[in-house]
Amino acid sequence: MSDAMEQDAPPSSPPPRGTKRKADEMTGPRRIRALHQDVVNKIAAGEIIVSPFHALKELIENAVDAGSTSLEILVKDGGLKLLQMTDNGCGINKDDLPILCERFTTSKLKAFEDLTSIGTYGFRGEALASISHIAHLAITTKTADSSCAWRAHYAGGHLAPAKAGQTSDPKACAGRQGTQIAVEDLFYNVPTRRRAFRSASEEYAKIADMVGKYAVHCKGVAFSCKKHGEAGAGLAVPANASVKDRIRMVYNSATANELIEIELQNDQYGFKTDGLVSNANHSSKKTTCLLFINHRAVDSSVIKKAVEQTYSTFLPKGGKPFFYLSLEIDPARVDVNVHPTKREVNFLNEEEIVEMICDEIRTRLGKVDTSRTFMTQSLLSGGKTPSISKAATLPEDDSMEVTPTIKRPSTARAASQRPYENNLIRTDAKSRKITSMLQAQSTLSREPTSDDLQYEYNDKEATICRLSTVKELRADVRENMHNELTDVYTNHTFVGIVDDCKRIAAIQGGVKLFLVDYGMLSAEYFYQLGLTDFGNFGTIRLGPPLSLRELLEMGAEQMRAQEPDTVELDWDEVVSAVSEQLISRRDMLTEYFSLEISEEGDLLSLPLLMKGYSPSLAKLPTFLLRLGPHVDWNDEKGCFASFLKELASFYVPDALPPPPASKDADEDEELANRRDELHRTIENVLFPAFKGRLVATRGLLKGTVQVANLKGLYRVFERC
Incomplete structure (x- = not known):
């Protein structure tokens, strides 16, 4: 019976496609075969053209490389049904049309060594070839010396007839100078990829975002992008618009009004950067990052995180910045051939360049961050629309008037509900303070003597600190x-x-x-400031120079007076040891801390940590004397940490004696x-x-x- 059942049993069928075979089912190694060229081309196309906006990115870059000053983009069904772009560039020669969509055909590269000096957007010669393998591609082009335009259709990287029975040769037609590229039925022969897209509106949003980025960056180039069937363009930027106006048109006026310019150049690392970044008044829930390296839109999580960290001390919790940066780096230092879509690039000295950019942003924010924008409730009865008030961190003249402006209607409607009184906050720093009630107006009218300080600027360039010990100390603060x-x-x-x-x-x-x-607070702040500006302190020049030994002797007298009951020390020996210690390390003290001591033992300068504030020189003798026993001169990290802490203590404001208890008593x-x-x-x-x-x-x-x-x-x- 069992034999009969075995004979009647159907033969075993092969496992379904995609099922992993078990070890006992392996009868031998499978033969290795070369893939069909059509499969190879579709795999390559899938690496470069991931979605419609990737195809459009390649077309935009080719058009700008061709010298176009106007780009018109038409989108249907999120670019899956139709993606058409028309430019007014130099056009394509008729003789080049037969090989236009073949792989690795380009006018921008001849030898591999040319990659070290590449200055154009495209160079791989794969964009149009990839598109032609997964879409119906039609190109109409006219050069300046051609009497007519030429229209060609492509399929699989080669010329194809427009209709069955026709020849595949380019056809003469009417047209203006430039090139029009129409991509229809994208991913028509890759159904799995086509079904992966969620909605046409989502794909159009990605396309509009990509167009907006290049519209901001490409100066002198007009952009328009609209959906098929709509009368007006969803995005329109004229050619003569400035960068700030382009941001206003692409994003919004609220963002454009809160931008500050940055500019930085460094010959050592062969780069320069310029751009616009938001100030402390702008804050959103999501970071808007427009990053261009050698005029190519790229993504960099390193730069994005570093800039966000820089803004974390200026923006409220959860607030994110807007920044547009254009980096121009020596092409020999950049590897653009990293990613098939050229979305990522590698360049030398990335960490140092990013640190310099963040320092420049921090400096620019510090210079303009004299006011913040806060919401305040109207004090007028029935006033339900909130206003904007500038809360100045520096005292303003009473005659100055701040004109309130109105927020967007959506914000006004949200604030129309009456808040509970126990949630109201006074945020206007120009309002009367407690100090104005406790002191006479005559004393408040006095000008601080620190305003009379004179500053001179030199041409010394800021040095980048690469000491691992300083970086570890900075990391300790962050942790x-x-x-x-x-x-x-x-x-x-x-x-x-x-x-x-x-x-x-x-x-x-x-x-x-x-x-x-x-x-x-001051001790911690000046310690952190010392770490941040390590090696780049200002200088307080002493004139005439002071004798280091005399200062140390004064410090010893002060220490002896403060602690008379301590164990007797040979203070002369202490003064000599500290003086010898400081003079022997005077080169290091000058380079890192701007504490300059001459060979003869004269104190020439002190470090300046903050403009507009100088430490009390009455503490100078004690500060110098403490540098001997309280600084770990034998360990680099310990030396830097302990010296900066002593310097911070030197900068801490003095504790003054209490004022007279009686109001009638006059104070000195x-x-x-x-x-x-x-x-x-x-x-x-x-x-x-x-x-x-x-x-x-x-x-x-x-x-x-x-x-x-x-x-x-x-x-x-x-x-x-």
Whole structure:
């Protein structure tokens, strides 16, 4: 019976396609065969033309390479049914039409060595060939010296007849100078790829985004893009529009109005960059990145993350920037032949170039970040439309008027609902402060002496720090960052100085009031500033030079007076050891810290960390004396860290003696002037600097105490 059943059983069928064969089913190795040329071409086409907007990117780049000043784009069904682009470039010679769509045919490259000096968009000679393998391609072109235009159809990389029974030779027709390329039924012979696209509107959005990027970058070139069947263009940019106007047309006016220009050039790394980046008043939920390297639109996660990190100290939590950057790098330093779609490129010294760009953005933001835009509730009855007020971080003249502007209607409608009073926040820094109520107006009218300082600029170029120890110290600060506390200091409003003897100030963060130790804040800020600007400090020139030994002896006297009960030390020996230590390392101190000491032992200059603020020179002797025992001179990382901490302590504002207890008692005039200058400096220089660049570490939690919460106070009043 079993034999009969075995004879009646049908023969075993081969496993279905795509099923992995088991080891016991392998009867032997399969033969290796060369793929059919049609399969090879479709595989190559799938690597280059991933979606319709990739095809359009190749067409745009070819048109700009041809000298076009006007590009008209027509899209049907997201580019899958029709993708047509018309330009007014130089056109294509009739004799070149037969090989136009063959693979690796190009007018921009002859030898492999030409890649090291390539200056055009396209060079691989695969774009049109790939399109012709997966779509119906028709090209109409006319050159300046041709009496008529020529129209040709392509299929599989070769000329093809327009209709059955006709010849495949190009046909003469009427046409204007330039080239019109029509791509129909994209992916008609790759049904799996065609079914993967979700919707035509989504593909059109990607096409519009790509066109918008090149419309912003390509100066002197007009762009228009519209859907098939619609009367007006969805995107239209004239040829004579400036870059900022192009951003306004492609994106929106709110973005274009908040842009600042950046420009940077470095011969050492062979690059220059220019562009427009948003200031601190612009913030969105998503980063808008327009990045061009040698005029080619590329993606770079490294540059994007670095710029976002740079903006994290200027924007509120969750806020993202807009930036357009155009990098021109020496072609010999760039490898463009990395990705089939040329979406990614590699270039030398990427880390150093990105760091320089971020430093330039940070500098530009610091120069213009004198005001922030906040929403404030109208005080007029029935006023439901919010207005914009400029909260200046620097004191403004009372005669200045700020004209409120109206937000977009959608924002106005959202703000029409009456907020709860316990959520309202005073954000206008021009309003009357507590300090104006505690001090006489005559003392507030005094000008700080720091404004009288004279500065000179030299032509010394900024040096890039490549020391691994400094980079490790910077990383330690980032790892120790407290996000919530950083947000408080980034978005705080200065209230006033509470106690200049204990160095305590009050700030407002949201609906909360904090007391902060500004001495601790200053020490952390100047330490971070020393790491950021390592090797690029300014210089406080001393004239005449001061004797280092005399300063150290003064420091020893101060130390002896402060700690009379300590174990007796041979202070002369201490002074000699510290003096010898500093003089022996004077070259390193000058190069890294701008602390210049002559061979004879004279102190010539001190490091300048912040313009508009100078440390108290009364602390100079103690600062120099502490550089001996409190700096680890035997370890590079420890040396830099301990020296910068001592330098930060030197820059921390002085703790002044308390004012007279009686109101009738007169304070010493010199001390009163010092107190007024200190208060102005803390409010107008230090705290705005904390707002812009301070990374609040966990250690600052000890110096930040919340003393009031508006919501909690409302609950207390409700119980009363």
